[in-house]
Amino acid sequence: MKKMTFNKGSLLAAILLVTTISGCTKLDETLYSELNKNNFYNNKVEVMQAALRPFTHMQAWLAPTGQNGYYYHAELSADQLAWPQKGRHGYDGGDHFRQHYHTWTSNEPRMRTAWTLIWTGVGMINAALADLENLNYQALGISVEEMNAIVAELRVLRAYHYMKMMELWGNIPIAVVVGEPLNPPTQSRAEVFAFVKEELETYVPKLLPYSNEMVGRVSAAAGNAMLAELYLNAAYFTGTAMWDQTIAACDKIISGQSGGLNGGPALADNLNETFSNTNRLAKEALFQFAFSRKGGFTFGWGGFFMGYDNIREVLKVGYGGWNAFVVIPTAFDAYAENDLRKKEWFLFGPQYKYGTTEQILGTEEYNGQPFAYVNSIRRESEGDLTSEGSMAEGEENSGARFNKYKSGTLDDANYQENHYIIYRLTEIYFMKAEAIMRKNGGAATQEAVDLINASRRRAFSEEDWSAAQYTTASLTLDELLAEKGREFIFEGKRRADIIRFGHFTNGSWWDHQPTGDARKEIYAIPATQLAANPNLVQNPGYE
């Protein structure tokens, strides 16, 4: 019996030895939870899933969802919003101070993130375009026209990324293929501008008109809004004004030929519908990020804009925030007392538990005491009721707060269904009015006045309107900038606007003193990227 076993054993040993000496040497990796390109792109839904990946990434840098992307820099370096230190909170390595004071260097951690986030978006578009190019799409039931529209959409979206990067950094590389060349060289702002212009002018005409089926996508309306923005800033970017082109691009939207949602585009009837939790089909919308909580992708602005958990009770919502962005007192003062936007779009004054008159309590400087937002950023809890305050002297209740987008309460059927609006018709009105006025030596025409009054009308009551409306005399360019600030506060537009108006490096606001240094109008290329890519060139003033 035993002998048998051993014979089997030695046989087994011999077999194992023979099989293993010849040896298995396969080292291929098997994918289980990720996809290989070879077993993807099998139908139209899959093709669109790949084409839309750059869209889901874009919210990270563009929308105020708490990341350190375009939005953070576009607002905190400008004159409306700040992230002051509030006692022990919000120092954050001095990052927000340097945005407010314009003392940033090439070693800003948040600027590194902004660079990588936006370039990741470009990379995803380049990767998707390369995959689509090699696709036998007609076999998948996608027509040539459909594919052309998809490609146009991605190329216009890429041009938009470049336009926003040109705004932040001026001189950047142009890369349209992943990995080639490995280290793309810096190109001048003029070259980048020419590239963006060429891409937009070629591909915007191939975009489909905006429609309810296209929600969240790059349509002709979005493309023409991008063109209008590029033309409006052309004088600043290149020294050559393009006012007529600006007006023409705006007209392509206003005329309705670029499409719209719900029969739009048309100006919203009131101050809130464009930002409400049913704004999916807002008739003002031209380009929007299609968030949906039910769909599985919530627009979470809480981080930047909500106070601590005690504020949840004010709005009866389930999310709190970092008590981060506050409205600079001078920006809040820019609203007339009878301007309805001052009530509708901000949290200010005593804060009450939702639906009651019971005032909530503070948790920091005003721990256990009734809580009210004040229009100052100073140590009032320590008795300072008079100074201008400073970035270092915030408190938990300093400054008016964001309430422009409203999520609805916890039990609202559309709770947090808000989309993030990137372009809306009102902005087209402002762009067209500005172009008309600049063409006209800075003076308003009746057409310009009508364009601005059209949206301003929503902000005033019947009885206040006759005094509040603009006339060709009262609508100066500076007034247009001020009104644009009031209308577009929190919408990520401010830095670009005040740069175009020359206020960015020459203006004073609250704790900010002008640097007088035009080189600050573009940021430094992050030092980490300069180290990684020897063909990048640092911007002037940051070497």
Place this chain on the structure above:
Amino acid sequence: MTAADFRKLIADGVVAPSQDFGATTDLYEELINKNNLSQYYNFAASGGTAQTNYRASLFFNEANGIAKQNGREQFGGRVNINQRGLDDRLSLSVNIAATMNKANLLGGGGGDFEQAIQRNPTAPIYNPDGSFFETQGYNNYNPLSRLAHRISERNQQTFSGDALLSLKLIKGLTASTFVSYVRDNYNDRYYRSRKDWDQRPNSDYQGMAYASKSNLVYWSKTLESTLNYTRDIGTDHTITALAGYSYQYETTEAFNVNNNGFTTDGFLDWNLGAGSAIQNTTLPRPGMGSNKVDNTLIAFFGRVNYSFSDRYFLTAILRREGSSRFGANHKWGNFPAVSAGWVISEEAFMQDISLINQLKLRVGYGVTGNQGIPNYQSIVTLGTGGVYPQNGVYYQTYGPVRNPNPNLRWEQKAEWNFGLDFAILNNRVSGSIDVYNRTTKDLLYNYNAQQPSFVRDQIYTNVGSIRNSGVELQLSAIPVQNKNFQWNVDFTGNTQKNKLTQLSNDVFKANWLEFYGLPSPGALGNAFRLEEGGAVGNFYGKRFAGFTEDGKWQFYKADGSKAPANEMNNDDLVVIGNGVPKLQLALNNRFTYKNFDLTVFFRGKFMYDILNTKELYFGNKNWLPNNLLKSAITTHNALNDAPQYSDYYLEKGDFVKLDNLTIGYSFHFNTKLIRNMRLYITGRNLATFTGYSGIDPELQDTGFETGVDGRGFYPRTKSMAIGLTVGF
């Protein structure tokens, strides 16, 4: 601070009177499990014949942590069978082991103990109605409520089995095959009841409960075959040669699922489908996920040992290893090693030197490989990217998951080692000294990638070199040795130096690597920066330049001037310390007197800095109205500003610990029933001698994040044990 201390601050007007919640609570006391006795039972039996022997053991272990709701209950067994046959030419050895472990993971987290330090000490634990009292301040929660209303358990089974079959083919030639299978499987359950603070009516969960379950299975299979040949040539030469092949496959499969909206606590996590979040879309969406990865590691290897006359030794090794994790053309690496030894004391000319009993010189050089990176880093894949609508319907999107690196290859560590072993004075004093120099090149790390042209911001690649050199000394002596009394001394010491020598290659360049993002509030940046040419473990930050009259921070700018925190930028940061101990020493004394034995073991680490983040955050009046460390109103009383990271919070870490003290007594019985018996009492971690102000200066001292005293306040324990060993 105690409640009384805190009330004094209120009386002094430092804290608002509203912050006195009327109770006196010692949360630390509440979190400690006073009955934390642990038990361990082990029964083993063995036996056999000339051809067969076995050993079987069973154990049961109940371990209760120092914290409440933190412990485990496990039992298991192991069987080992050895069989010989064919005139001892064939041998088979089989091991089978299994362990069942049920662990309570709820308590003992650093967060709970952090609350013990910084939650308002006048805040009661319970409301008058018996529910838990919650302070709503920043970073505050009631840890006892958490312990009462949550479940977090792990049910784990591990199994391993292996077999080794060896056959002597001819004289000196043996073939062996080893196979093994290891399986680790665990189910986690997690539950937050309707009464839990996170589930409160004013939360996203609208007052309803949350449950989740997850499962993970890891298994690996290994096959290793070797041929071993030994031959003596003449009387002086001995050669041993070995050739082999090994194959290892491992995989991990996991899934998890969660739901919420449970209107009753009656099910706990045992009826996941009952959660109303499935239908009620205003609740957080139920979630699920699953994942599988695998990898393969293959090696061919050979080794030759040669010795001449027991005086000269030579060993040469070559391993050719392949890993599935590397790029298609770089999966294989060659790793050679050679070493030589010379036993000087065996030489004829040494025979007359009676002082020296043994003297051996060793020298070695070897290269080893490291493949410790995640799977799939070399290949292009598409992964989920969040949902976006197509015609109003939200579908998942897919895009590039990473930057693939087809050139990804083995990290290599080359080491030189010189050693000397000696014994003198009739072997009463012996020891060894080793000098080594390790160079790690092609360091595997997730580096910043240039954008453009890469899609993603990081890439796993082989950039950089680290040099690590040091000296290790080991000494043993028997100062006293007589019939009744013996004293043994063992001493070890080592010094080391680590430096990042390079941080670039042809394709990738980086200026530095950063580690340890300091926690909020304030997001104070990374504590460490590793630059080319810099030492591993360098703290990098601001230099303290005193406080202003009103207690505000002043730091040095790069130009030497003083400035407040808000004027500091990256150019003003410098290396301010290092967290790697440069010197480590240990001393063990063992005394035996007749049947008594006494062991005294000291250990110390020297020449390094500690970043005391407890002082940084909690030793600052700015942390009010949360509770503070008392140092906030003593040591740091001059400070009246928000927390800042700087060299102000670096302290010398040097320490000596009395790590072990054991007294034992051995009984000698004149009976065959009991072979031996020893009774002992042992104490661990009994005393620490240090200038460091924190709880324990002994912190992580390897890797990139060394010498950080984190914010958690997990209690350091002294343990006492009484043991009885009986051999039958």
